Structure formats: structure tokens, C-alpha cells
Amino acid sequence: MVEDQPQLARIRDILDEVKDPEIPTISLIDLGVITEIDLKENGHVYVEMTPTFVGCPAMDYMKKSVEEKLNENGFSDFFVNVTLEKAWTTNNITEKGREGLKKHGLAPPPHLEKIVDIDILENVTCPYCNSDDTELQTPFGPTLCRSMHFCHNCKQAFEQFKPL
Amino acid sequence: MDNQAAIELLYKMADDDLIIGHRNSEWTGVGPILEEDISFSSMAQDKIGHSWGLYKILHQLGESEPDLVAFTRNAEQFHNCQMVEFPIGEYDFSLIRHFLFDYADYHRFEMLENSSLTGLAQLARKIKGEIKYHILHARTWMKNLGNSTDEAKERLQRSLDTLYPMALGIFEKSPYEDQLISDGVFGGEEALQTRWLDSIMEVLRLTDLNHTLDSAASPLIGGRMGKHTDHLQPLLDEMSEVVRTDPTAEW
Numbered sequence: 001m002v003e004d005q006p007q008l009a010r011i012r013d014i015l016d017e018v019k020d021p022e023i024p025t026i027s028l029i030d031l032g033v034i035t036e037i038d039l040k041e042n043g044h045v046y047v048e049m050t051p052t053f054v055g056c057p058a059m060d061y062m063k064k065s066v067e068e069k070l071n072e073n074g075f076s077d078f079f080v081n082v083t084l085e086k087a088w089t090t091n092n093i094t095e096k097g098r099e100g101l102k103k104h105g106l107a108p109p110p111h112l113e114k115i116v117d118i119d120i121l122e123n124v125t126c127p128y129c130n131s132d133d134t135e136l137q138t139p140f141g142p143t144l145c146r147s148m149h150f151c152h153n154c155k156q157a158f159e160q161f162k163p164l
Numbered sequence: 165m166d167n168q169a170a171i172e173l174l175y176k177m178a179d180d181d182l183i184i185g186h187r188n189s190e191w192t193g194v195g196p197i198l199e200e201d202i203s204f205s206s207m208a209q210d211k212i213g214h215s216w217g218l219y220k221i222l223h224q225l226g227e228s229e230p231d232l233v234a235f236t237r238n239a240e241q242f243h244n245c246q247m248v249e250f251p252i253g254e255y256d257f258s259l260i261r262h263f264l265f266d267y268a269d270y271h272r273f274e275m276l277e278n279s280s281l282t283g284l285a286q287l288a289r290k291i292k293g294e295i296k297y298h299i300l301h302a303r304t305w306m307k308n309l310g311n312s313t314d315e316a317k318e319r320l321q322r323s324l325d326t327l328y329p330m331a332l333g334i335f336e337k338s339p340y341e342d343q344l345i346s347d348g349v350f351g352g353e354e355a356l357q358t359r360w361l362d363s364i365m366e367v368l369r370l371t372d373l374n375h376t377l378d379s380a381a382s383p384l385i386g387g388r389m390g391k392h393t394d395h396l397q398p399l400l401d402e403m404s405e406v407v408r409t410d411p412t413a414e415w
């Protein structure tokens with residue numbers, strides 16, 4: 001860690017502008033995909049990222065976006081490392097991130113202790129009307145991160161960012 | 165640690181995931197109902213992603229780049245079990261294959277969570293969380309259809325009888341079995357098969373299907389040693405065709 005806290009905070013703010021390519025209401029920091037931002041004594045910037053799903057097709061794109069953002073803001077000495085060392089789970093999504101998902105019409109995932117059971121996908125709170133009278137349609141949505149549900153109260157289909 | 169044993173293990177796992185992934189992606193647009201279409205496509209995408217993760221570890225151990233490994237080898241250089249290379253057939257065939265394969269896949273990654281090969285252990289922890297949804301899917305549909313109409317049950321039973329000996333081929337032992345176990349890389353095919361069978365039986369007991377599996381069934385082996393059916397090479401040709409015609413295609 002470095003003493004230059006204001007500079008580190010600035011980098012954090014800059015990177016907070018990089019949003020999820022599919023969900024523009026959540027930043028990669030709030031999604032928990034950026035797991036570490038560090039500034040070395042010599043000004044070297046180290047960013048660590050981890051994919052939501054191993055086969056996430058957007059990972060390369062997200063890494064590139066982070067690199068471009070740093071470039072645009074005048075940083076040239078940096079390294080963006082994609083690793084599974086700190087594996088992503090939906091518990092990594094911040095409170096602000098959960099709000100961002102809701103804004104996009106996605107039900108945020110429940111907090112997980114450990115084991116995912118079928119039950120956790122039943123009666124998900126509807127992001128439109130907040131009813132719990134909902135039903136799981138399939139644990140596989142249009143992207144790997146999402147499950148599909150139906151709300152009996154407002155009669156609308158919705159998606160959940162599924163717990164992992 | 166001699167890498168040869170780990171390399172053999174990684175290849176068979178990666179090839180299994182790559183081939184079943186490509187097979188099941190054939191359901192896109194033709195599934196019996198839209199939800200199932202999406203599910204099979206989504207799981208296929210997961211599987212191909214998992215194979216990529218494994219090929220990357222192989223690359224770190226000195227093997228070629230993932231896309232070279234995936235798209236330029238011939239059938240006899242693949243180590244997938246034969247079960248995964250068969251055409252998708254009818255829905256009941258694909259569902260039973262998915263059920264039998266994914267429980268084995270799940271338990272394999274579960275056993276690898278504590279592998280002495282650190283990169284593999286990390287990947288396994290991540291992948292296990294994803295495959296939970298695959299077995300959840302398999303279990304749900306086995307339960308639904310396995311308790312539904314006589315026709316559905318009959319079809320499932322027939323596919324189960326066909327696929328069970330094929331599934332036993334998943335556990336074909338490698339020449340490095342003892343070494344993998346003593347090095348702490350992997351607990352071995354025998355231990356895996358035991359865990360798998362327990363899970364399979366637990367699900368079958370929730371259905372009206374026959375609960376006694378043929379203990380005398382002879383496993384369909386050879387795949388781990390590069391022996392394959394005539395179904396594999398055309399699939400590989402098709403896969404590399406897509407890559408050749410569109411070099412930017414994302415896999």
C-alpha cells in the first residue's frame with residue numbers, strides 16, 4: 001500500500017465509471033468484478049479482476065474497458081490481472097450494486113451462506129411490484145448470470161441476477 | 165510432481181466439457197420448449213467456458229494455446245469419454261446424458277476443490293458453484309418427467325438403459341491413477357464413481373423409473389485412450405469450420 005491516498009481514491013473514482021457492458025446501471029467495482037486496486041510507491045497501478053462466470057464472454061471486453069479508462073486518464077504504468085484467486089460470488093455485489101440491478105429491472109440475488117438449493121430461486125421478490133408471489137421458470141436466463149421468473153401479482157416475467 | 169499425470173487428467177476433463185458443450189449447443193432453436201432451449205444453450209456456453217479454463221491451465225503447464233488445442237487436434241488426440249460425442253438424439257436422450265454426465269462433472273470438481281494443483285483447485289471451486297445449477301436443472305426435469313406420463317417414463321427408461329453403460333466410461337482409469345492420488349492432485353476415478361452413483365440413485369428414487377441399475381453392464385471405454393466412435397470427427401470438423409470461416413468468432 002502507498003501513502004498517496006488521494007491518488008488512489010482518484011483511480012477508484014475513475015474506475016467506478018466503467019460499467020457492466022450488459023447492465024449500465026452497475027459499475028464493475030459494485031459488481032465485485034474488480035477485486036483490488038493498488039498503487040505502488042513508483043506510481044505503478046495494479047488492478048485485479050475476476051470473472052462472474054468462468055465462461056463469461058464479456059470478460060475480455062471488461063478488461064479492455066478498464067485498460068482504456070486508465071489510458072484515457074493519463075496512466076500508462078499499470079497491470080490488469082484477471083485471476084480466479086478470489087473467486088467471485090454474488091455476495092461480492094455491493095449495496096449500491098444491488099440498487100443498480102433493481103434500476104435495471106433485475107431482482108438482486110439473495111445473500112448466500114453456502115449451498116444453493118432450489119428453494120432460493122423460488123419466491124424471489126419481484127423487482128416491479130415487490131410481491132413474493134413469484135415462480136421460477138428456469139435457472140438459465142439469456143445470459144449465464146440470470147434466472148427467469150414470473151410474478152403472479154403483476155403478471156410479468158422478470159429476471160434475477162442469480163446467486164452463486 | 166510429474167506433470168504428465170495432471171496433463172492427462174486436464175485433457176480428459178477439458179475435452180469432455182468441450183464436446184458435450186458443442187453437442188448441447190445444437191439444441192439452440194430446436195428445443196421442445198423455449199425454456200429448455202435457453203437452458204441447454206446456457207449450460208452449453210458454461211461447459212465451453214469450463215473447457216477453456218482447463219485448456220488455459222494446460223497452456224500454463226506447457227501445452228499449446230487453448231484455441232489450437234481445441235480446434236486443430238484430430239479425433240484420436242481427444243480424451244473425452246465416448247458418451248459425450250453421440251448426437252443429441254431425442255430430448256429424452258439428451259436429458260439423461262445431461263443428468264448422468266453433470267453429476268459426474270459436479271463431483272469431479274468437488275473432489276478437485278482441494279487439489280494440490282493450486283490453479284486447478286481455484287478453478288474447481290469456481291466451476292462447482294456454476295454446475296450446481298446444471299445438476300439442479302437435471303434433477304428438476306428428471307423429477308418432473310420421471311413422474312409424468314407412461315410414454316415419457318418409457319422413453320426416459322429406454323435412454324437410461326442405453327446411456328448407463330456409456331456413462332460408466334466416464335470413469336475409465338488413467339495409467340496415472342495411483343500417482344494422481346498419492347500426489348494429492350485428484351482422488352481417483354473409483355472414488356468419483358462411488359459419489360456419482362449415490363447421487364444418481366438418490367434422484368432416480370424420486371422418479372417412477374427403475375431403481376436398479378444393471379451392475380453387470382460393461383462400460384463403454386476407450387475414449388480416454390483416444391478411441392472414438394465415428395461421430396466425433398465430423399463434429400470436430402464442424403467446430404473448426406466455424407473457426408476457419410470466422411476467425412473472430414467468440415467461443
Ligand SMILES: [Zn+2]
Nearest residue numbers: 126129151154
Ligand atoms: Zn410483480
